[in-house]
Amino acid sequence: MKENANREKPCHVLHELLEVLARPWTLHILCVLNEDGPVRFGVLRRKIDGISSRVLTERLRSLEAKGFVFRHYKPTVPPAVTYGLTERVQDLKQVMTDLERLAKTWAEEDVEEPADEISA
């Protein structure tokens, strides 16, 4: 019997994680939560210029499912729901910082256009 090659391929778990992180707005949401600590949904949405409530809700659910974001519900009137980063994000941040540093280096290498040094 033949094994399913795709199910067994070594990078499956990594691919799944990258897919979540690569979706539009996801990094932006993580950045805002990182800078502004636990915040209410409305505050988060105002800080992310251009995101819709539907997309923000969906992204927060994906990040919750991955264990990067927690949702805290306080049964006040009206109820207060806040979102924040979990402990798990600390490790992710280190790797994302490394990757961002590389991405920036490569982007600079690829441009090689001295935009500020063009003389008239």
Added chain:
Amino acid sequence: MKENANREKPCHVLHELLEVLARPWTLHILCVLNEDGPVRFGVLRRKIDGISSRVLTERLRSLEAKGFVFRHYKPTVPPAVTYGLTERVQDLKQVMTDLERLAKTWAEEDVEEPADEISA
């Protein structure tokens, strides 16, 4: 005048890189090129079970554009085109290994189902 917030957001370069890496097959292509060194297109396609020529071509072009893959053309009859990894991938590999380790740890934490230990 108001600056375009999205253009200026700090994680733009990182997001762009993640988008390329997160696309289906991309990690798989990098893994095969890493293990089997420079290979011809046909060999690469056979090693990646299920990929179409169109998708493989498109992914290789994206990876070339990012400077991760080189394309070597030898004008023999018929011409021999081989694909391999660039030096740049060495740094990427380290970060991807770190991220994969984290992804696996989290996946294990999230499952918490002792699948092998169910007694009859």
